[in-house]
Amino acid sequence: MSEAVATPVRIKRLIVESLNLEGMRPEMIEDETPLFGDGLGLDSVDALELVVALEKEFGIKIRSQEIGREVFSSVSTLSRFIEGRT
Amino acid sequence: MQREGPAGTVRRVAVSGIGAVCGLGWGVAPLWAGLRSGRPAFVPVRRFDHSQHRTHLASEVGEPPAELARVIPGWRRLSVADRFAVFAASEAVERAGLLVPLSEEAGVYFGSSTGGMYESELFFSDFLRGRRRARLSVLASQQVNGPGDAVARRFGVAGPVETLSSACASGALALAMALDAVRSGEVEVAVAGGADSLCQLTYAGFNSLRSVDEAPCRPFRACRAGMSFGEGAAALVLEPLDRVLARGAEPLAELAGAGASCDAHHMTAPDPTGAGAAAALSAALADAGLGPEAVDFINVHGTGTPLNDAAEWRALQRVFGEQAERIPLVATKALVGHLLGCSGALEAVATILCLQHGELHPAWNGTAECEADPELPVSLVTGEPLPLPAARTAVSTSLAFGGSNAALVFSRWTDRSA
Numbered sequence: 050m051s052e053a054v055a056t057p058v059r060i061k062r063l064i065v066e067s068l069n070l071e072g073m074r075p076e077m078i079e080d081e082t083p084l085f086g087d088g089l090g091l092d093s094v095d096a097l098e099l100v101v102a103l104e105k106e107f108g109i110k111i112r113s114q115e116i117g118r119e120v121f122s123s124v125s126t127l128s129r130f131i132e133g134r135t
Numbered sequence: 136m137q138r139e140g141p142a143g144t145v146r147r148v149a150v151s152g153i154g155a156v157c158g159l160g161w162g163v164a165p166l167w168a169g170l171r172s173g174r175p176a177f178v179p180v181r182r183f184d185h186s187q188h189r190t191h192l193a194s195e196v197g198e199p200p201a202e203l204a205r206v207i208p209g210w211r212r213l214s215v216a217d218r219f220a221v222f223a224a225s226e227a228v229e230r231a232g233l234l235v236p237l238s239e240e241a242g243v244y245f246g247s248s249t250g251g252m253y254e255s256e257l258f259f260s261d262f263l264r265g266r267r268r269a270r271l272s273v274l275a276s277q278q279v280n281g282p283g284d285a286v287a288r289r290f291g292v293a294g295p296v297e298t299l300s301s302a303c304a305s306g307a308l309a310l311a312m313a314l315d316a317v318r319s320g321e322v323e324v325a326v327a328g329g330a331d332s333l334c335q336l337t338y339a340g341f342n343s344l345r346s347v348d349e350a351p352c353r354p355f356r357a358c359r360a361g362m363s364f365g366e367g368a369a370a371l372v373l374e375p376l377d378r379v380l381a382r383g384a385e386p387l388a389e390l391a392g393a394g395a396s397c398d399a400h401h402m403t404a405p406d407p408t409g410a411g412a413a414a415a416l417s418a419a420l421a422d423a424g425l426g427p428e429a430v431d432f433i434n435v436h437g438t439g440t441p442l443n444d445a446a447e448w449r450a451l452q453r454v455f456g457e458q459a460e461r462i463p464l465v466a467t468k469a470l471v472g473h474l475l476g477c478s479g480a481l482e483a484v485a486t487i488l489c490l491q492h493g494e495l496h497p498a499w500n501g502t503a504e505c506e507a508d509p510e511l512p513v514s515l516v517t518g519e520p521l522p523l524p525a526a527r528t529a530v531s532t533s534l535a536f537g538g539s540n541a542a543l544v545f546s547r548w549t550d551r552s553a
Contacts, residue, residue: 069270071211094212094272101271 056128059106064124067102068095080125088123096121107131146318147376149386149548152233153484154226154328156219157367157471158194162226166471167488170496171520175351175470177363182215182253182333189342190349193333194365194472212275213285214251219368219477220282220330221289228290231372232384233324236291242322243296244313245283246305246329248476251276253334282330282368294322300476303436304395305329307479307533307541310371311393317373329477330368337475338364344403352439352473354466354498355448355515357508362438365472369480371487388487389546391425391528394418398538404442405534409449412436412532412540416454419530419542427455430462431526432495434486436534437466437515438473447534448511463523464515465489469498479533483543486531490547493524 061075064084068091082088085096099121100111109131111117120130155162158176159169169176177192185191199218204210207221228235255277262269276285280298287296295316299309306329313327331337341347341362348361371390379386396418398411405412420427436447451459467485474481489495495516507515526547533541546552 067270068272092209092212094275098270098272 056131057124060124060127060131063102063106064099067098078124080128081123083123084121103127146320148314148317148373148390149376149379150371150388150390150487151374151379151384151386152227152229152231152372153370153387153487154223154230155367155369155481155484156196156222157474157481158196158365159471160197161200161222163484163488166484167492170467170470170485170488173470173497173499173518175499177351177472180333180338183335185338188338190347192351192363193338194363195333196367207289209288212272214254214276214281215332216247216250216253216330216368217276217281217285219332219366220245220328220370221285223328223330223368223370224286224289224326227370227372228326231374232382233372237324237326238291239293240322241290241292241324241326242294242313242316243283243287243292244299244309244316244325244327245286246299246309246476246480247279247282248300248302248305248331249334249337250279250281252336253332256335286326286370290326292326301539302535302537303473303475303478304533304535304539304541305476305479306369306481307483307531307543308395308539310390310480310483310543311395311541313373314390314393317375323374323378325373326370327373327480328368328370329474329480331366331474331476333364333366346440348439351499352469353505354435354437354439354469355444355464355508355511355513356505358505359439359441359444359508361440362468363472365468365474367471367474367481368477369484371480371483386548388490388548389552390543391546392419392421392423392544394420394422394542396540398540400538403536405446406538407442407446407449409446409453411538412447412450412534413453415540415542416450416530416532419544423544425528425544427458429528430455430530431523432463432465432489432529434465434467434482434489434529434531436532437464437468439468443534444511447532448513451513460512461514463495463521464513465495466498466515467496470496479531479541479543482531482533483545486529486545490526490529490545493522493526495521495523497521
């Protein structure tokens with residue numbers, strides 16, 4: 050079922066659902082919006098939760114902070130990382 | 136706890152700001168209006184399902200003003216108690232007219248009993264229903280030091296940031312600790328107070344002891360049957376008096392003294408002789424350099440439990456002798472409930488407001504069947520506010536589980552005080 054849904058869409062749904070972002074809908078997140086700082090405004094606690102949720106959903110492993118920083122820049126970078134692994 | 140200042144004299148400490156949130160509303164203005172009205176603010180608990188508990192009322196804080204979520208960074212990570220604390224401290228710092236960030240000259244001294252316990256309960260409830268539902272982020276600020284730490288982050292306080300948790304004396308003891316820090320010169324500004332939110336742990340805990348009245352609490356009345364729950368936060372800004380005057384600000388009151396003691400008697404029951412509570416009262420008056428005759432009114436601990444009020448009456452008799460029957464007593468808990476680790480701080484704010492306005496807020500009248508207790512012949516202010524424009528000095532008491540007692544002495548600020 051989920052194969053039919055594009056990875057960026059699944060990631061956006063996961064962000065909104067797993068982080069309980071009030072007033073936010075998946076379609077409001079642009080592929081290139083920075084997830085942290087001035088973009089979506091996520092914080093370090095969100096990052097921890099998102100890592101766990103992505104690991105469960107996509108079976109990925111983030112092996113170092115450096116990789117994590119790069120991969121978690123935006124939905125677009127996350128999507129490329131996930132599709133490169135699966 | 137009195138220490139000498141650099142010139143060999145004790146530094147006088149002014150209250151330059153106050154802030155509060157409780158069941159009467161967000162802010163000092165709704166607090167004072169509600170206190171003057173004498174109408175208790177108890178409603179059926181909304182925060183959690185109270186149906187399985189023995190009692191059902193609490194003085195619960197309503198929804199926060201919508202703009203707080205926008206203007207306070209990291210709002211969604213704060214526990215309910217943290218939010219109360221940050222709001223109260225914001226109001227107090229603004230009233231004091233201080234420039235933010237406060238830097239290393241300032242310290243935070245906060246009391247709390249349960250911190251983010253409510254959030255821990257939410258997490259655990261979800262966890263037990265299936266671990267995928269439970270969000271770790273709910274626990275981000277579960278610690279008892281959460282409220283004080285949140286205040287420090289908000290105002291850039293880089294001096295000592297300390298949390299005191301000694302049951303229902305926490306708020307008063309935090310103020311005593313702050314008084315000490317300002318007197319000694321350890322800090323030039325202290326943001327001090329307390330915060331606690333309703334949670335099932337304390338709600339069930341006091342109920343299991345049969346210490347909660349099914350009706351709104353009735354301190355010092357014959358039919359009193361226990362305390363009532365409240366929640367909220369209160370904050371005071373304390374500074375050396377000369378510092379406040381030097382920048383042209385007007386002090387709200389002086390915190391003239393503090394005293395503490397322990398009954399060393401029982402885990403929950405007070406020493407029925409009132410000796411421990413009397414020791415704290417006497418220590419606070421001595422710290423302020425005042426005798427019992429100087430006290431114009433007392434904001435009592437007055438929980439409304441049969442044991443507390445009887446022991447507190449004995450303590451008043453010990454310190455004030457025959458005057459104990461005549462000194463007006465103010466029972467703030469009768470209107471806003473027991474704020475536990477915050478109660479001493481909120482009642483400090485109520486005491487300052489009574490001094491400022493020259494009138495004492497009433498407790499509610501109770502019912503016609505609920506008469507004054509002939510065993511406790513106190514002068515409790517009930518029904519209408521009592522004008523007392525000449526009042527200069529007031530004491531606020533906090534008598535906690537574990538027998539921990541604290542008393543604070545406040546002096547009204549007038550132009551002649553300087």
